[in-house]
Amino acid sequence: MSQLASRVIPSTVGSNSTEGNNARxxxxxxxxxxxxPQPAREPRPRTPLSxxxxxxxxxxxxxxxxxxxxxxxxLAAVLVMSVSVSQGxxxxxxxxxxxxxxxxxxxxxxxxxxxxxxxxxxxARAAGMGMVPAGATGQIDVRTKKVTGNPxxxxxxxxxxxxxPPADINKPPAGQAAADTQAKDAAVPAxxxxxxxxxxxTQTKAQTKVRAKTQAGSAGAAPAAVTPDLNGGTIPAPxxxxx
Amino acid sequence: MAQDSSKAARGxxxxxxxxxxxxxxxxxFIAMVVFLLVIAGKLVMIQGMDVGKMAEAAExxxxxxxxxxxxxxxxxxxxxxxxAESILRYDITVSQVNSALYPQYKHYNADSGTMVTxxxxxxxxxLATVLGLPFAKVKKxxxxxxxxxxxxxxxxxxxxxxVAALGVPxxxxxxxxxxxxxxxxxxxxxxxxxxxDGNGLAGIEQTMNAKLNxxxxxxxxxAGKNGxxxxxxxxxxxxxxxxxxxxxxxxxxIQYYAQQAAQQQKExxxxxxxxxxxxxxxxxxxxAIADSDSYDPNNxxxxxxxxxxxxxVSSVVEPGSTEKIVTTSGVMEKGLYNPMSHxxxxxxxxxxxxxxxxxxxxxxxxRTLAGIIADSMNTGTVMAGSQMTKQExxxxxxxxxxxxxxxxxxxxxxxxxxAPWQQWDGRQEYTVxxxxxxxxxxxxxxxxxxxxxNDGMRLKPQIIDxxxxxxxxxxxxxQAPGIRVITPKTAAEDRLMLEGVATMSHxxxxxxxxxxxxxKTGTSEAPADNGVGFDGYTSSxxxxxxxxxxxxxxxxxxxxxxxxxYGVTQGATFNQVMGQVLRTYNVPxxxxxxxxxxxxxx
Numbered sequence: 102m103s104q105l106a107s108r109v110i111p112s113t114v115g116s117n118s119t120e121g122n123n124a125r126x127x128x129x130x131x132x133x134x135x136x137x138p139q140p141a142r143e144p145r146p147r148t149p150l151s152x153x154x155x156x157x158x159x160x161x162x163x164x165x166x167x168x169x170x171x172x173x174x175x176l177a178a179v180l181v182m183s184v185s186v187s188q189g190x191x192x193x194x195x196x197x198x199x200x201x202x203x204x205x206x207x208x209x210x211x212x213x214x215x216x217x218x219x220x221x222x223x224x225a226r227a228a229g230m231g232m233v234p235a236g237a238t239g240q241i242d243v244r245t246k247k248v249t250g251n252p253x254x255x256x257x258x259x260x261x262x263x264x265x266p267p268a269d270i271n272k273p274p275a276g277q278a279a280a281d282t283q284a285k286d287a288a289v290p291a292x293x294x295x296x297x298x299x300x301x302x303t304q305t306k307a308q309t310k311v312r313a314k315t316q317a318g319s320a321g322a323a324p325a326a327v328t329p330d331l332n333g334g335t336i337p338a339p340x341x342x343x344x
Numbered sequence: 345m346a347q348d349s350s351k352a353a354r355g356x357x358x359x360x361x362x363x364x365x366x367x368x369x370x371x372x373f374i375a376m377v378v379f380l381l382v383i384a385g386k387l388v389m390i391q392g393m394d395v396g397k398m399a400e401a402a403e404x405x406x407x408x409x410x411x412x413x414x415x416x417x418x419x420x421x422x423x424x425x426x427x428a429e430s431i432l433r434y435d436i437t438v439s440q441v442n443s444a445l446y447p448q449y450k451h452y453n454a455d456s457g458t459m460v461t462x463x464x465x466x467x468x469x470x471l472a473t474v475l476g477l478p479f480a481k482v483k484k485x486x487x488x489x490x491x492x493x494x495x496x497x498x499x500x501x502x503x504x505x506x507v508a509a510l511g512v513p514x515x516x517x518x519x520x521x522x523x524x525x526x527x528x529x530x531x532x533x534x535x536x537x538x539x540x541d542g543n544g545l546a547g548i549e550q551t552m553n554a555k556l557n558x559x560x561x562x563x564x565x566x567a568g569k570n571g572x573x574x575x576x577x578x579x580x581x582x583x584x585x586x587x588x589x590x591x592x593x594x595x596x597x598i599q600y601y602a603q604q605a606a607q608q609q610k611e612x613x614x615x616x617x618x619x620x621x622x623x624x625x626x627x628x629x630x631x632a633i634a635d636s637d638s639y640d641p642n643n644x645x646x647x648x649x650x651x652x653x654x655x656x657v658s659s660v661v662e663p664g665s666t667e668k669i670v671t672t673s674g675v676m677e678k679g680l681y682n683p684m685s686h687x688x689x690x691x692x693x694x695x696x697x698x699x700x701x702x703x704x705x706x707x708x709x710x711r712t713l714a715g716i717i718a719d720s721m722n723t724g725t726v727m728a729g730s731q732m733t734k735q736e737x738x739x740x741x742x743x744x745x746x747x748x749x750x751x752x753x754x755x756x757x758x759x760x761x762x763a764p765w766q767q768w769d770g771r772q773e774y775t776v777x778x779x780x781x782x783x784x785x786x787x788x789x790x791x792x793x794x795x796x797x798n799d800g801m802r803l804k805p806q807i808i809d810x811x812x813x814x815x816x817x818x819x820x821x822x823q824a825p826g827i828r829v830i831t832p833k834t835a836a837e838d839r840l841m842l843e844g845v846a847t848m849s850h851x852x853x854x855x856x857x858x859x860x861x862x863x864k865t866g867t868s869e870a871p872a873d874n875g876v877g878f879d880g881y882t883s884s885x886x887x888x889x890x891x892x893x894x895x896x897x898x899x900x901x902x903x904x905x906x907x908x909x910y911g912v913t914q915g916a917t918f919n920q921v922m923g924q925v926l927r928t929y930n931v932p933x934x935x936x937x938x939x940x941x942x943x944x945x946x
Contacts, residue, residue: 186575194572205501208431215426215526220600238923240858240933249933250857262604262920263611268528269642 212270221267233259406566406574413521414558417587419535419548421596422631422809426526427535428549428641433522434504436475436495436515440488443514451511467512474506475499486514498522523549525641530600533654534592534633534754534807537641546644546652548590548807551753555811558587586814593629593809598622601924602634605917606900610636613905613912616880619656620917621790622925623897625888627823628794628803630752631896631925633657633787658756660783661882661903664868665720667741667779667789669796669838671729672717674740676834680731683714683837683844686945693723698771700726703867704850715943717841718849720865722778729777737776738765743829744792745802746784751824752805760784780868786884790899793863793886796842797894800835801826843891844941853915856889856923858933863887863918870904880904885914889922890934898922 216222236259239252390398419428449467450459462470465483472482475496485495495515499507504517523538536547543557544550561584566577573579602620610618615636622632633656639647675681689711693700702721709715716724729737741747747762761783765773772781787805795802803826810820830838842862846854854861865885872879884901888894898921900914925931 187572190573190575202505205432205505209500209502211426212429212431212524212526215429218425219527220530220597221528224600237857238927242933252857262601262608265529265600265603265607265638266640268524268526269640269646270524270526270528 216268216270219268221265224261224264225267228261228264231257233257234261235259403566406568406577408565408567410563410565412561412563412581412584414560414584415586416521416523416538416542416558417556417811418589419552419556420589420591421531421594421599422592423595424591425596427531427592427594427596428523428525430521430523432501433498433520434501434507434517435497435520436471436499436504436507436517438486438493438495439514439516440486440490440493441514443486443512446513449511449513454509464513467510467515470510471495471507471512471515474503474510523641527596527600528642529638529640530596530603531592531594532638532641533635533652534594534599535641536755537644547641547654547754548592549641550755552590552808552811555588556590558814559585561585588814588819589812591809591812593624593631593807594633595631595928598921598925598928599632599634602632602921603636603638605921606634606636609900609902609905609914609917613883613902613907615902615906616904617655617659618900618902619659619786620901620921621656621786621897621899622921623790623794623805623899625794625797625894625897628791628806628826629809630805630807633754633807653756654754655903656786656901657750657752657754658758658785659903660758660760660785661870661884661901662781662783662868663779663789664866664882664884665722665778666792666864666866666884666886667782668717668720668725668777669842669864670740670744670746670792671725671732671737671777672713672841673744673796673830673834673838674732674736675713675728676837677740677830678732678736681713681728683712683841683941684945685713685728687711687713687716687724687727689716689721689724689727691723693726695726695730695774696770698774700774710945712942712945714841714844714941715848717864718844718941718943720845720849725778726774730774734765734768734773737773738762741776741782743802743827744795745788746782746792750785750787750791750805752787753807757787758785760788779866783871786899786901789866789884789886789901790897793888793897793899795829796835796838797888797897798826798835799832800828800830802829803827839888839891839894840939840941842888843939844943846887847938847940848943853913854885854887854918856919856926859889859922859926859931860891860934860936860938861887861889861922862891862894865914867912880906881912883912883914885918887918887922889926890931891939892934892936895929895931896922896925898925 233255236253236255237251239248239250241248394400416430418426418430420426443464447464448461449464450461451467452458453460468482468486469479472479475482477496482495485493498520507515507517521542523542525532525535525537532547534547536544536549538549539545544553549556561582562580563582564580566574568574602622606618606620609615618636620632620634621630622634623630633654635651635655637647637651639651644652672681676683687710689706689709691701691705691707700722702719702723704719711721711724713724713728715721716728732740741762747760749757749759751757763772763782768776768781775781791802791805804824806821806823808821810818812818839862842864843860844862845864846861854863863886866883868882868884869878870880870882871877880903882901882903883905884899886897886899888897898918900917900921902912902914905912
């Protein structure tokens with residue numbers, strides 16, 4: 102366009118004459134270097150200029166897309182975090198439940214152990230095996246290799262002291278109670294010193310039964326306590342009553 | 345010109361456009377403002393003014409305050425064997441209303457992986473099977489109009505797990521802390537028991553209640569309807585501090601043996617009761633306090649009220665001849681006599697208008713003081729003891745702890761009865777010399793002999809060895825400083841005479857092969873329960889071993905044995921219990937020959 106303009110500008114027009122036209126004026130010297138002859142041309146009518154209204158548009162798509170992606174990304178991150186935190190919470194609840202169940206079964210086992218350790222139970226079992234209290238004891242001096250005291254062998258009819266009743270911790274379910282009574286019934290004559298072979302046999306049998314039952318009970322108890330009732334779901338309900 | 349015209353043309357178009365757009369925008373704007381106002385109004389109402397207390401209701405619905413119960417501390421014996429502990433038990437409860445709502449219900453069978461439909465009766469039948477109860481009883485408890493009723497109380501966690509797995513509608517479980525005593529009646533009166541509120545009502549449970557009880561904690565959090573904790577909501581936790589573990593000085597094996605022996609004595613002589621105390625002479629530690637008919641703290645209600653508590657610390661008896669050692673200590677400490685001092689003992693002694701005889705018939709005898717003690721002569725004891733003033737007699741009894749509580753950490757201790765000497769009547773001033781007219785607990789009697797065994801230092805009985813707090817800090821109970829009662833020399837002379845009882849007396853039942861032992865029998869008339877006269881006897885024996893350096897004291901008291909009192913002997917029981925103690929603690933056998941102080945002088 103400027104080339105076109107230069108072409109229509111007469112040579113007499115000064116470099117500053119831009120009347121009615123805000124197009125840039127160029128000096129001839131700029132267009133035609135010195136020495137070059139100006140060709141004589143017929144001046145052509147000037148084309149009216151108009152303002153270009155259209156604002157040059159830049160493509161904004163990348164920003165929108167990146168913003169959108171950013172938002173989506175952020176949301177996704179929040180979602181993932183939230184899910185993972187919730188998942189952790191579910192795991193925590195499941196593990197807490199498991200811990201509680203294990204503590205319970207551990208407690209039951211420890212209690213069983215204490216009951217087995219109780220002297221009453223030891224005495225009853227020893228008597229059941231046909232053991233009797235020691236007679237007079239003696240001492241061996243390892244330095245002098247001498248036996249002092251008056252050691253006597255125990256005899257089968259040695260009477261023990263009266264037996265004390267075992268601890269009454271559980272009022273056990275009917276089946277076990279029956280077995281216990283059976284054992285107790287058998288134990289009474291044995292501990293009274295009227296230990297006939299029959300009574301001992303019955304007692305041993307009864308005790309084996311009780312022991313088997315106890316073992317079955319405790320073996321059955323542990324998994325029952327560990328596996329929670331899921332009601333068809335996959336996530337165990339939390340136990341809030343105890344931690 | 346061209347520019348102006350185009351500008352005008354364009355301006356018109358924009359203006360028109362604006363006009364149309366502005367109209368639409370205005371409508372949209374108004375719609376949005378109205379919409380926003382509605383939302384904002386609602387927001388202000390809900391958030392700002394909180395109409396209907398929504399936020400509060402929501403928060404309180406979400407907020408769960410969970411109590412974190414502190415576990416009551418254990419009571420263990422000297423070897424760490426559990427005497428008392430708290431465990432978790434469950435009550436199975438029912439809402440009869442809710443139960444009636446489900447004549448049929450669906451239950452997911454975890455084994456087969458299928459849903460099964462069960463009737464209420466079938467469900468209750470399953471429940472009855474798991475609980476081991478008759479179906480009729482379960483149904484009776486589950487039927488009615490109550491919102492809360494017990495099906496059964498106190499079942500184990502394993503049973504509760506099975507009940508929960510059944511999923512019977514309306515059936516719930518409540519956790520309960522239960523105090524259990526795995527050793528039962530062994531040490532029962534020492535350990536005691538707790539009441540329904542979990543506070544101790546007897547024994548160590550009572551005296552150490554403050555230490556055994558912990559501090560409950562709490563946890564406040566927010567949870568959804570499904571019970572899952574909302575992770576972002578604040579959680580406030582103040583942890584529970586569990587109670588302290590109390591370790592006793594009691595040895596549970598010795599305790600069992602002593603209790604057996606006490607029961608044996610009680611039954612053999614059809615006595616009212618029997619008590620055996622085992623002490624460590626040098627520390628005052630109580631190794632066993634055994635009472636006949638000890639109750640089982642798991643079920644204290646099953647015992648007679650009179651058997652609840654330890655008679656060893658709460659029952660007073662007239663000690664009888666075991667008290668003669670106080671008299672000999674007094675006269676020897678005063679410098680009047682020594683074990684070899686001479687006494688011309690008449691068959692019957694009359695002094696101050698009072699006549700005293702002995703348990704066996706004898707003529708006038710030339711006895712040493714040791715001989716008087718060996719055969720437990722009242723006559724000779726009064727001859728020696730009457731050389732002290734009444735106040736001195738009182739002071740010696742008082743110094744040995746008669747009439748004062750020993751301070752053992754057990755409830756219901758009796759101080760015994762020691763009347764001030766000014767109030768003694770004409771006979772009592774002499775009878776106190778051989779243990780009548782004065783009353784004390786079997787524990788006090790045992791500590792008189794502890795004093796003699798420990799070279800004259802009377803110690804406070806110690807039954808608490810240590811306490812261990814929840815964080816593992818062990819607080820060992822320090823032995824309180826002893827009280828100097830007699831000099832070591834007097835104590836040694838007393839011990840010589842006590843050994844003479846075992847070696848020289850016609851009463852030669854005291855014998856533990858391999859060990860030098862000593863002790864003193866006691867027989868006294870037991871005052872009748874109604875306070876009028878006497879009813880039966882109190883038979884006792886207190887001894888110590890090994891005599892060259894006494895480590896242990898065993899005291900046996902049998903109240904009102906039936907049959908001829910001369911046939912009653914605690915000697916064999918002492919041998920059994922002391923033998924058991926010496927073997928348990930691996931006390932080396934005596935290497936020196938037993939002392940045999942002569943009973944007579946020439």
